Amino acid sequence: MCNNTCYIKCQKCHQTTGACTLCNDGEWGETCEKTCVPNCKICDKLTGDCRICKPGYWNISCENKCSDPNCHVCSISSGECQACKSGLWGENCQTHCGNCTSGKCGKSDGRCASCQFGFTGQNCSILCNIGNCSSYSCNVNYQICYGCNSGFWGTSCKHKCNQNCLSSCDKSSGNCSSCKDGLWGANCNETCMYNCSTSSCIRSNGSCSSCRAGLWGANCNETCMYNCSPSSCIRSNGQCSYCIPGLWGLFCNETCSKGCSDIGCIRNNGHCYSCISGFWGAFCNETCSDCYSSCDRNNGMCSYCKDGLWGNLCAESCGQGCLHSKCRMSNGYCSPCNSSYWGDRCNKTCNHNCLSCSKVNGLCDACKPGLWGSFCENKCNRSCRSVGCYIGSGECMECGFNRWGNFCENVCSTSCSWGCNRHTGYCLRCENRYWGHDCSNKCNDSKCEQCSLTNGLCSVCQPGFWGLNCKSTCKSDKCLDCNKDTGYCSGCPLGRWGLLCQNMCRDGCPCCSISTGACSYSCPSISGIFFIYYFKYTFNKKLISIAYVTLWHMFYADITSIIHI
Template sequence: MVERVFDMNLITFNLVVNILSFVKLTEAQCYKNGTCVCHCADCSSGCQSCSPGWSGSTENFCQKANTLYQFYSMNSENINVLDGNSNTYEESKDSSPFIRVHLKESKVISRLDITIQLVAGNEYSVYVKDNKYATEDDLKCNTFTYNGVGTIQTIPFVCKQPLEGKYIQIVTSLTSTLRVYEIEQFECTNGSFGYNCSDICPNSCSGQCNKVTGRCACNTGFWGTHCNKTCPMRCKAKLCDSASGDCVDCVPGNYGLGCNGQCSPGCQDICNTTSGSCQCKQGFHSADCSQQCIENCNNRFCLQESGFCASCIPGKYGNFCNANCLGDCDGNCVQTTGLCGNCAKGKYGFYCNETCHKNCEGNICDRATGKCSDCVKKAYGLYCNETCPRNCDGDICDRVTGRCKQCKIGYMGDTCLENCPDHCKECSQDGYKCNRCEDGWYGVKCETRCQESCGGNTTCDIDSGWCHVCSVGYFGNFCEQKCSDNCDASYMCDKITGNCRSCKAGKRGPFCAESCSEHCRNLSCSMNESCINGCEDGWFGPQCKYKCNYALRSCAKCKFIDDDDEPVCIQCSDAWFLNGSKCSECPRNCSLCLSDSKCHECKNNHFYGKTCNLPCNAACRNKTCDITGQCTLECENSKYGTKCDQDCPVGCRSCRNALLCLSCEDGFNKNCERCDNNVTCRKGEMFDNIDTITKKDKNVIHAGIIDDT
């Protein structure tokens, strides 16, 4: 039987405080500037006591949080053990007494502080679990055995390993009363640490410090248990060991634990950050490259360990190159003995003090005997003191026998004193075979003429006599066959097959024996009959065999677009217009239009208007006018004006304007005045044709004067 003892007023007060401070409990923290969120009962007048659920140093504003304070489920029993009040308790007097509390949610438990009424000889066990009724050993946090006098104490239960669950259950080993006052789990807020959470994590911590010890990972530039020491200035990137303060690496140019040593100027690269040793620049030696190589070392290069020269400057030898070479050396002598490795050019002998013959190639001879390695042109012999025959090609002969290596063109024989056979431009040195004939000849000794139909200066193969190329109009190995008459004479036909390279206009096929389609533009087609320049207007297809107006109504010109199988019209027949890719009929009297509402030209010039729906004025000669209605020829019927719609003066057969007659009616004189007594006069015909008026007459007319003369 579990009994609950509690103060109702206290529970009500605690509930209100819990509601107001729950968010603070989970988020409370101390900041790196040394201030903390206040969890005191009264934060306005100094911290005298802590809010419910909080404890710890009042100087640090109560940063010790009881994370189980009122952390019970709504249907939990035994809630007095989580009310933060040590005066209330839960009690069990059953035969197997236990106290179990149901948490609001599952929680990880490492330690619990439990205030309990202890009974001598009793064993108390604490379980953390998700299964309400489970009591397996692996769910047991720890066990406490009490052998003293009965008393109320707060016992710390440190779990053997962290346990997670939503039930905490306390079990006793004896059949006696189990009374529990409080179950608490304490934790410092983020940013505080220590037994009473009285310390604030250092500002140099990276992230949070350990809430018990205050240990933390240090920010860059700090070290020590609490990151309160500064890394040495020469640590690279201000990084040092957080425990010892030794630099992880040094700023380039420094070495040692504190990076206080400076690398030698002779270091090739950065020196070892521990010892200061390095790879030396050229001209320095020793482990830390602090010593300079001596000047006689070639390029100031010496061995790092000993300082011995790797090689000497010319003329010197010895470990430190401080002795002179023993002879006329080409460059260096042997560093250990002083003897020349090679003699200077033009010298030989043990000490390189003898002179080579002047005809030695490159002025070089054998060091021991003085014999030339090779001779200059025109010379031969062991010492190059003999002259080669004059017809040796390039003036070069065998350096021992004097035999020409090769003859000049046109000569043969060991000494190249004989001429090659007739028509032979170049022959073998023994004279057996010509290597090159004069144009028009072939054979072993160029004794046979090439075919006359060979092209290219009548040249042919030196062995077979086959023509290299044929003259225009011939083919075959010997160019003995004539090309087709239909081959384009500007090109040779194929030398082997006789196939035409190009055909005359209108012909196609390998031998140009077939005709192109008559509708190919310019009668030009390829070997496969495809028209090269496209089709004549009105035809389409690769061979231009199809009429556009058979495929597309009233289409005068069409073509294929990309790979479409159907042609597309690009120009329509007269009196039709292109509407997209099809032809539509123009208005009735149009001979050329751009759309069904805009004529560009009218049929027979007898109509005018946008759609050619208006007839030309009858006074226009031949009743013809342009699309605006203006007459294209002269006016008739005594009319004048651009549209022949104005009347000439009385008596005028034709006129220029209302004042000037060009010809008169019968019965009127040349001044278009009526004749007297109705006598017929025909003077009015004098100006029937305006084109016959002379320049003088025109000037008179413009002046308004007509003379009888």
């Protein structure tokens, strides 16, 4: 078996020994391991002597260039040119080849193996110009064209084709290859019958290739049925190819069903292409039932139902509790129900105390005012406000005045001035001079106007006092009131200003700023001042000192005698 590989540079080797018998070009030696001299293409395998030089070189060592630059191959022994470069010929390779097909010609005589189209002669230098000879090829010596120009025929293409030929004719006989419209015969001198379509017929016998519209038969002399559309029929038997809309049959003499749409029915069997709305079946002669509009063409099943109906044929009624009387066409299930109904088909009634109930189990979603429970069977606590109570627990949503607890069952402390916290019962605010969750503790200091709700520490002193326990009098007897933390005046009599009201407003200034002494010409009346003082101390003793002190920052009237009433 040949399963061993020859040496790398060996082109052929012995089948049994593997000894190299032929080296690759440019190689020599026992294993083709040696390289031939430069410019040598093939050298002796054993001696290395050059046998064939590369193109353009000669000598046994291929060291000489061919004397003629146009020479492609010269003799290795004499240097004489043996083959010219492509496209040249002659002793010195200086003559160009003619119009040879390959561009190559014989070195000694320039003869071409074959000529390019339109040329002839030994060197293909003679132009084919015999009469109307085409540009393919010719034989000048015998005046023979191998091809004619269009419209000519004959050995030398001297004859014109018949004028009735469509374009060309046979080179040998002059018979037309094809005829102009309306003609037939070898020379196209016969006229086609009028009934042929576009006046064309078969060139050999004159029979019509096809008939004019509305005709049929071998000679196109039969008339198609008037019901054929568009006035066309099968040439061999006169049967209509197509019918005018509304008819069917081989000769279009049958009427389509009235349920067919405007496009009509199939010519072969009368089946409607499509049905008008409300009909079904192959002939659209079956009526859809209570379908909303249309039904399945094949089985009459509705595509959609009218409101209030369901089922394949829309023969079932939706439940009376379905919202807008609509339900699923496939199973009659409603989605959603009217507020007083429940169940898949909304055919069950909610409890009469429910405003609405669950579609799944009938449990109330919302109760009438004042009720709670799964079926709204329980009454809310009377202390709940009018918004009622939660449906699941009966706990009040909001409590009435002075009530607290989940069910508003507890009463706020009587000491609470603004009610109490709904969940803890703690007072939201105490009367002046009281503190604690239930406002049962008196403020610790006698001069305290209001104290902290949680620890009893004084937050607001009575007018004229200051300090942590409100035991100190204002730092100046001229103060109408003073700051709780510093004791400095927060209100001065009319015409005075400063931390101790020790400064007099400048002349002509009725009242001025307590902090800067800047003059103000809009001072409040004495009656207004007296009303504020009277309201603070005699009406309900609730803390309004913030408004009182702020007002005194705006004006400074000398009403000491009024304040000490």
